[in-house]
Amino acid sequence: MIRTRGLTRNFKVKRQIVEAVRGLDLDVEKGELVAFLGPNGAGKSTSLRMLTTLLRPTSGEARIAGHDVLSDAAAVRRRIGYVGQGNGAGPYFRVRDELVTQGRCYGFSAEVSRRRADDLLGTMELEDLANRDAGSLSGGQRRRLDIALGLVHQPDLLFLDEPSSGLDPQNRANLWEHILRLRDLLGTTVFLTTHYLEEADTKAERVVVIDHGRIIADDTAERLKADLAGDHVTVRTDNPARTARIADRIPSTRGVTVDGDAVRMAVPDGAAVLPVLLRALDAATVDVRSAEVQRPTLDDVFLALTGRSLREAEGVPA
Amino acid sequence: MRFATETGIVFAREVRPNLRNPVAILFGMAQPVVFLVLFGSLLSGVPWGGDGAAWQWFVPGMLIMLGLGGTVSAGYMLMTEMTGGSLDRMLVTPVSRSAMLVGRTAKEVVMLVAQSVLIILVVLPFGFELHVVGALVAMLLLAVIGVGLGAFSCALAVVARKQESAFYVVQQTLMFPLLMLSGVLLPLDNAPSWMRALSRVNPLTYVVEAERALFAGQLTGTSVLYGVLSAVGFAVAGVLVGARAMRLTGD
Structure with a gap:
């Protein structure tokens, strides 16, 4: 057409x-x-x-x-x-x-x-x-x-x-x-x-x-x-440093960051990775307070592609 | 014939708001009518005027002035539609660019003729002498020059589309010299030679002279011939330039 x-x-x-x-x-x-x-x-x-x-x-x-x-x-x-x-x-x-x-x-x-x-x-x-x-x-x-x-x-x-x-x-x-x-x-x-x-x-x-x-x-x-941004997984635990190390060991995780008690990471398929992570944390006796999978937005895609968020690119405050 | 149908569609669109609100026809007439009342009254006092003769000389010029004013609205309407987005919508339809130009211009011409008839009706009781055949031909001539003026105005609107103010500056700057140098307001018989030379290259001069001759009932003679040639040439040039300009509108 x-x-x-x-x-x-x-x-x-x-x-x-x-x-x-x-x-x-x-x-x-x-x-x-x-x-x-x-x-x-x-x-x-x-x-x-x-x-x-x-x-x-x-x-x-x-x-x-x-x-x-x-x-x-x-x-x-x-x-x-x-x-x-x-x-x-x-x-x-x-x-x-x-x-x-x-x-x-x-x-x-x-x-x-x-x-x-x-x-x-x-x-x-x-x-x-x-x-x-x-x-x-x-x-x-x-x-x-x-x-x-x-x-x-x-x-x-x-x-x-x-x-x-x-x-x-x-x-x-x-x-x-x-x-x-x-x-x-x-x-x-x-x-x-x-x-x-x-x-x-x-x-x-x-x-x-x-x-x-x-x-x-x-x-x-x-x-x-899925290809460009991936899901965002956030877990809050009593030992964020240890959580981050464990998360890093899981092969599919990327960009692990620590923010207070929260540890964030990007994974291609959050629903599948989360149970693996939780089991690993449990085995290491880390106490998990909450866990959350966030689906990415197209803004994350744009960010991954250009290094800018769509909102920034427009000069509009997010 | 497709071009005629398309022109008709554009014309019908343009004219409909005026049919729905006929009083609007009067708005465009305000300036010429004021000039008519003020100047006309002055003229009846000057030696070569006197009684009905002043009207006979002045009214044909006023009709040309009406034509010039009407073109402001042709270009202005096109300009608003260009900036607003409705012209884009029309440009994406299969209607040809030239039909859009001619349809729009035709509407201005019809308005011009309607206003002219009104003005003539107004001056009739004041001693304006009506030679019916001459007046009809004069109207036709006025319509022809109106096509040229409308088309040029649309072309100007397109050329100035990125700087709207330029449209008004050019239109206003051209308008008064064109009026003065065509002898619409005052005769150029006693003008300095450079002004007379300029008036000889102004196509409107010949049209004004032809209009005066026609309204005086002279159907033959060189002034009518030159006026017709001048108006037709002006109209053809206007449509050609305007149609060319319309192709630029989307850019």
């Missing part, structure tokens, strides 16, 4: 060339749900804008459903839906008018466009706002309208740029319900950017991590976490 080779985009900023996206090689199959994860400025949106024909690549190529984004942009546009970071609806236009216009833009008759618009007003719970100017809607309402606009023509491939930013948890859950239902119904391929770790983790089947314009990891969230 998506195939890029060496996709690159440079920008000129104050006479300096900034490489926003550097040689992206990406393959996405039909029906996949892929999250593009990375800090702000990593090149996520730039990549998306190239894939959606909004931005011309500096070099490299990208094909969407077999069509080149440069030489066959019109064919690409017919197959994709795009929900950008901005507001899809013009502020001076009425909600329903914009939905109907969108249908007309994709070549539906006025009647079909009106029906689609009304259907979407229903599913996105926007009926009461149908005759309001888009500019008068709240942030969450506008975002729902943006999504509705991207779904009018039921595209084979849906691009979403930070779809849930600015939404409260309930709206975010609603949004995901709609996206997943659409997928079940039509087999839509979904490609989204996000900097919400939890969203990439729980919703996407595949996570592509991007940093400084390059893909640095690409797998399921489960495998990324």
Whole structure:
């Protein structure tokens, strides 16, 4: 569905060339749900804008459903839906008018466009706002309208740029319900950017991590976490120094640290290692006060890959 | 024909808010109407004016001024949609870039013609003499120049998209010289030779002169011919430049 080779985009900023996206090689199959994860400025949106024909690549190529984004942009546009970071609806236009216009833009008759618009007003719970100017809607309402606009023509491939930013948890859950239902119904391929770790983790089947314009990891969230970060095991005992020595002797543990009475370590499979550790401690007559296995997050993956946490990389206090 | 359909879709989108709120048509008219009242009253006192003749000379120029003002809104609307994100959404649809430009411009032209009709209706009781055929042709000419002005304004908005303020600076800086040097506000007969030379390279000058001739009921003659040529040339250039600019919008 998506195939890029060496996709690159440079920008000129104050006479300096900034490489926003550097040689992206990406393959996405039909029906996949892929999250593009990375800090702000990593090149996520730039990549998306190239894939959606909004931005011309500096070099490299990208094909969407077999069509080149440069030489066959019109064919690409017919197959994709795009929900950008901005507001899809013009502020001076009425909600329903914009939905109907969108249908007309994709070549539906006025009647079909009106029906689609009304259907979407229903599913996105926007009926009461149908005759309001888009500019008068709240942030969450506008975002729902943006999504509705991207779904009018039921595209084979849906691009979403930070779809849930600015939404409260309930709206975010609603949004995901709609996206997943659409997928079940039509087999839509979904490609989204996000900097919400939890969203990439729980919703996407595949996570592509991007940093400084390059893909640095690409797998399921489960495998990324197991391979790159591992589980965190914490035990609290009456003898932390001895605990640490014993933990170090178990072959699969890494990064054993002591903090007060707590000893922490990373292991690929915490559930299996913990009993081994507890038996060893018991044999050494170390009194265990508590034991805990923590599943890693994608932030741990990012940290393992780059040495920075995603939150640090964005300059946002954790 | 796909281009026509697409242009129609864009036009319908743009015009709908005005149909829903027709009073908005009046807003854009405020400045020309104020000029009309103030200048028009002054002009009736000057020797070459007098009675209806002042209106006959002044009103055609005001319509051109109305056209220039309307283009501010064409570019301004495009600018807000560019920064807000709704233009991106349209750009990802299969609708062609040129249809987006022409549809938008067409809306401004329709507004311009509607406002012009209103202005003419307003001045009729004050001695403005209406030559119906001439006035109709004049409206057509006004529509043609409106296409050019709207398209150039959209092009300017695209070029200035990364520095929004530049759009207003350029538009405002160009607007007044264009008005003065086309003889919209004051005749250039007694202007210094450099001003007259500049006014001869201003395409609007010929359109203003043609508008005056047409509203006076002269359908033939060189001023009408030059005005039509000038307006058509300006419109074609505007659409070509504007369509080129529209292709840059996503970058």
